[in-house]
Amino acid sequence: MVNYSEYNDSQKPALNLLQKMGWQYITPEEVFSARGELLTNVLLDDILAKQLAKINAFEYKGASYKFSTGSIQGAINALKNVPNEGLVQTNERVYDLITLGKSFNETVQGDRKAYTVNYIDWKNPENNVFHVTEEFEVEGRKGKRRPDIVLFVNGIPFVVIENKRRDKNDSLEEAISQNIRNQKDKEGIPKLFYYAQLLLAVHPNEVKYGATGTPAKFWSVWKEDVERAVSKLLKKKINNTQAEDRLVTEQDKGLYALCNTERLLDIAYKYVVFDGPDKKICRYQQYFAVQETIQRVKTRNKEGNRQGGVIWHTTGSGKSLTMVMLSKALALDTSIESPRVIIVTDRISLDKQIFKTFVNCGKHVKKAKSGNDLIELLQDKGNEIITTIIDKFEIATKRTSFKDESQNIFVLVDESHRSQYGSAHANMKRIVPNASYIGFTGTPLMKSQKSTSKKFGGFIHKYTIDQAVKDGAVLPLLYEGRSAKLSINKKQIDKGFERLAAPLNEEARKDLKKKFATIGKIYESDHVIEEIAYDISEHFRENWKGTGFKAQLAVPKIDTAIKYQKYFELQTDPAIKINTRVVFTPPDSRQNNDDVWSDSTSESKKYWERILERFNDQEAYETWVVDRFKEETDEVELIIVVSKLLTGFDAPRNTVLYLAKPLVAHNLLQAIARVNRLFKGKEYGHIIDYVGVLGKLDEALTEYSALEDFDEEDLKNTVVDVKEEIRKVPIRHAEVWDIFKGVYDKNDIEALERHIAEKDVRDQFYERVSAFARILQTALASDDFYNEFSTEQIGFYKSELKKFQSLRLSVQFRYAEKVSYKEYEPRVRKLLDTYIDADEVQVLTKDVNIFDKNMVEEALESYGKSPASKADFIAHQMKKVITENMEKDEAFYKKFSQLIEETIKNFYDGRLTEKEYLEAMQKTRNDLASGYQDGIPESVQSNPKARAFYGALNEVLNKKLDKEISKNKVAEAGVEIEEIVKKLIITDWKKNVDIQNKMENQIEDYLISKRGQFGIEISFDEIDEILIKCLRVAKNNF
Template sequence: LFSDRFRYVRQHFDALEQEHILPTVQDEYLYNLCRPERLLELVFGFVIYEDGTKKIARYQQYFAITKTLQRIRKPEHGKRPGGVIWHTQGSGKSLTMVLLAQAIALEKNIRNPKIILVTDRIDLDDQITRTFRKCGRPVENASTGQQLITLLESKSDAVITTIINKFDAAVRRLSQPLTSPDIFVLVDEGHRSQHGMFNIDMQKTLPNACYIAMTGTPLFKKDKSTATKFGGIIDSYTVDQAVKDKAVVPLLYEGRYAIQKVNEAPIDNYFTMISEPLTDYQKADLKRKFSRADQLNIAEQKIYAIAWDISRHYRDNWQGTPFKAQLVCQSKDAALRYKQFLDEIGLVSSELLISPPDDREGEESAFAKSSDRVKQFWDKMMNEHGTPKKYQDNLINRFKHSAQPEIMIVVDKLLTGFDEPKNTVLYLTRSLKGHTLLQAIARVNRVCPGKDFGYIVDYYGVLGELDEALELYSSLAEFDQADLMGTLADINEEIKKLPQKHSEVWDIFKTIKNRRDAEAYSQLLRDLAVRTHFYERLAQFAKTLKLAMSSLTFHQEVDAKTIDQYKDDLSFFLKLRSNVIQRYSDAVDYSQYEGQIQKLIDTHIQTDEVKVITDLVNIFDKDKFQAEVEKTEGASAKADKIASRTAKHISEKMDEDPAFYRKFSEMLKDTIREYEEHRISETQYLSRVRELMDAVLSHTDEAIPPALHGRDNAKAIYGLTVEGLAEKIQDTDTRTGIALQAALVIDDLIQAAVLDQGKPVVDWQYKSNVTGKLQIDIGDYLIDEVRDKYNLSLTFEEMDALAEKFIEVAKVRYR
């Protein structure tokens, strides 16, 4: 590890090892992860490739699998004990199943294991089958009861996937049960008593099998005692743990049930509320569209009002960002109405994904007939896509990979097993309870760059205002409160943090006496540590304000003057941030949330002063950079911009000529220090940094001999040699003469070793036969022509270190 690239830090760790320092928690974690037996175990059994992407088990997956293996190794009364693995949704449950199946297959104490993966729905069965195939694991899908029997009786070692109702057919066809204790049944979402691990047909077919239930939601209270008979909980990984680990994003809940009630009063009340920020022309256009609601019945008016609110909410907060939404409706007919009204309003794009007309969905009656409108829509989809599967696959593919649709409208489809990290907002317009509710809201908890939360916007009143413990709501009453910890948070709890986030930004500038002195803010942010605090606190303030601006309650409870103050301050601070990033050339990556901040600016801050941050202009582009500098007001600000951009250039080029760039880096630091200590004026500061920038760009100074002009690699070797001989030779002329000769000869040696017809040999930097020979040749030259010839007190270690520096420079320059 320390022999090549990190050799310079070896001394630090050697010294640290001699000290008596207590191990930290991080030290303990690293030791337990990297000790040889654990590392080999992880490499052997807990690494898989999914679609070419190498993945290693997370800690909860590792411990769930090792606990399961410990449990199943020794059969009890002819049967291996099983149990329940409860890992919250979004934490990699499908990959846990793949890893567990792999671990069982590799277990030495289990001969010829037969592994069956059981789900309760065809779409989940397909999803798990795809996951296994993506990971390169052999898998057979049993689509009929007879095929299931054939696969169970075969000697194939492929994993079998099937759905629960195939066991009913298997029981009728089997002459006698399969009694092997080496059959392992992994049941997805197996906590549901009507199927899963409690299914009678499955136990009749496989009486001695080991049953392991995999669930992403907690067990019902009433099922816990029954589950104990099957081995109880093997391992749990709760929502609360997953959020703390950042394996999923936290979910924020906002009740907007009041939107439905608005139609009980004149519909103009709602129009007034939503049109407040618009111009007169926009209000007139909106009024024309909104008058459509007068022609609708009460039920349709509610759908229309909610469709308006969804359109505005999504447009104002998410449109133009990568993030998408799902709208959950109570029936196919209602879903079709939402689609129609969203299209009429015209603010967002949407698609509707439903089951065939005769399949019951949502709150539809089993005896109700589908409307002609639903049948016509279905026929249109079949004409367009061909089959129900292609219809679903095409819409999902568009949602995942195209800008449109922005909103996917569903009834029951995609409420489980649908994983798309960009899916961020779930609009609920129907009742959901228990496991279905928990599975549905987890559709928006996947981690995605720039996504801080998933949002549940409830128009039905599933949880009202979320002011009670979750178990007290009828929709979640069947769970224990401890199991629901961290599932949802009220959006208002996050919004309450806004005043504090606002104050924390202003607190950075509390020493500024005149708040109108713009230059004072930039000067105070001269220190990188202070700027870093400013960037971080501003980001938190901006994100919290964006969250607040999306909430109906915030606008109802906070006065307009306070909201305007927040917006004005954000505008001021964003402009300041843009200026100081340019002034001090900060290489800060804001890509994860810059789009969201820009969305906030576009929607709520009407100003041209806040600029989108773009890449910094390189000082090599003289005309562009000069134009940028000229636009900067004040000699000090101009000098800061030149100094910081020059320092950035030096940092980027340091490895190409360490001695040269170190020298100018120190000169630049000295100049900045003199200005900060008021020893030079703004004009002198600007003049000096311009001179330093020009010297750095030309890559020369008076100390470099003319013989080296045009040979940049030799220049770098010359500088390093002068540094290396500084304490060995006092006479400057002698030192520079030796260094000049050494630079020319050693550069010739390097070129002879690494160039082929004037071009670098491919990957020579990684070939020890090339670099090793170079080390020897350069070392021999230093011994014979420098140390011995001039009788210098150079040690072998010093000459080796010099040779290594020369080769490191060559690796950068000749590539």
């Protein structure tokens, strides 16, 4: 069996590859020296100073001058002393400094002017220096942390890497978690992450990356075919590394793709945006889309204008940010003179959203308020980014003959499948005839549109639904058809139509059928609305209410929306009521080129007037609804929509789309994508279809009329039949029992609990129980589960979940793990609430103070298990206390930890009976509670702080202390050192270097003066070691 270690499996290969890629290795000792021997300093000052002097110069009257030492030091100080405004905000300040530089006054020939000192030479990457080190130790507020690998550019920490071995469960998640923990103010080393531009979690089989502040669910994979290039590089001897003849790993590919020195600087400079409170770094599809677009616009068509094209990035994969990154890349490209960008959408809501995104990302953007305003904005060449609705081009062409013939205008058309291919394109061409047109779409192009797209240069880049789902950029969509639940007799409806239409001519028959007999009309009738509303109420209440997840209901028209709203309002019982709101375009507006208020009743208009009585206008009402929908509050749990908010609406907790209106083509794909966003605890988006848009989903998607105009390949993985997930219930159930293969009697709870005594095995058990619970919850929410499985089978799986959960709670109690429902996804908690006795959970979730004998006895009494399980409970409660207090008195707690582990081993090896095991643990608990430990002198037994200083001395001097008298003298020294420390303690002393130095000096003087009394010789090296330990004890106890 291969014995993996983190260093050999991941860290060492990473260091070797990085050196071959041009990163110069510096030892931790050299790094310590370069940072002024201060563990709180994360900049390599010496290297930074040297580089700033090297890469910076300014021109005065044609001559080049170097910056003064004062300016160089000022630049270093500016970078070092960036005020702490919170993690991401401070990172943004640093980002602005390193990308824009800092101005300093220089005087030449008596003339004083300001010139910019740059921290990095972005234009000439080879002028920078790139260093890599390992085990980079940084001191935070609560101790030290050591990221595995850190990469420096010009002495600035740019990349932080956490390595993991390949054979551990969830090792990549652990690496991400470490990166996130290390960013925290209290327990981490946030200062390092003020400067970091890229964070990596790696092991040989997987790599994910993020930025400072990126939540775990948004860490991304990078996909690029670099295997051949990496393989060649590995075989070379470069920078003191040996040639490696081995297979290329995913870790190698990820490091090569992201940490190539030129690529890293390119990403940091052009592909990072601060979107409000979040820092975002490009995903691979965004990077390559922008790169390929830049290359495309540098080629010319036969008229001599810049080429354009179409970017298809599936909805939910960050299309708006791609537009921001493209605009930034165009602005920074020195080969394009005075580039200007016009962002075009066909909806007010999308225009607002994109405008807001650009503003949040710190971009100076102007929004055209009218056709005339659009012309005025275009006439001012200083407006680098303009957003507008496409209709304003039409208005502008009617009122003016203005043309801007610049070839450096770039028109980015959002959702171009709707507007780019119509007459609107001609209007844009009249005003900016020589512009480069780049269409963005979140849905695949129809077959008919693909040929049309070629006149704009064809596709530039694709990121399909299938790719996005596989990358985890969006969630898979589970589809369930529920039209069969409705008592709609379509044959009878058709017969009724024939009778009604009999007297009419063919033209009139067609008109009547179009107006009255479409399938959509069926779903506007009162009895169908009641049936669907009732089913939604039941479905949402049983599966989603109280979980924090939200839903949308799509209906055919305003009247229908208000009928649904009134139905939901009639439910007054808080236990079953769903809090719903309608969102639609107000009267006299147009949406999707249809008047959504046409044929609306006066009742609907009255309802709208009542809404306006509470809110000033439509925008205030909609903002209120959307804000509460996006929050965890249950004030708005479901929104009823006609077409507004079915496109361009981003609410990550939006999880269920109830379809009660026919949708086709792009509208269908856009609508279902509303629920594909990532959100904590959300595994799928759910599509509940009452109109049979995709029938039983048993054919190719293009066989359905709703999607017949698309290519099948482009629709791959768009939706997954819920039946496929339901069929996984027996598989997930079997996977839980697979863990207990070695247990003969599956009803022997004691045997089951002992079988998962090891934490790795327990974690695997918890993970599989959660997976089983999630899939069972999904199944129970679907009618198909009750059709495919018998009542007995369903009852069996429910009872099995209860058994697994009871076992889980018992084991967590036994092994002193935190027992909490909160660790479950909200939906699974809802499922467990149905099948688990709340009292049982309450008993097991009480905190137990291991030092309170009565509380321990009470807990064990209520637990009511075997002596061995009680002993395990006491042992693991003690281990928990020891872990929490280890830093306060390492010597004392380490000895108890060893004693506990030894006792556990003796029992599991059969050397102790259950009774003896329990008695041994009870005695150890009593000793730990009283502070008693064999061999510790009496003078410090009852004084924890003095005992901790004694332990620090004893750890260094133990081998020499062979006489009892020596131990007692050392114990006295522990008491004396405690007194020295107590006298020096002042407010915030841990941040006061002078006090710490004084403390070290006085302890050192004391040890030198008293060492003769110990009866042993103490070297100065030993004194230094004692000082380090004593200062640590002081920091953790005072």
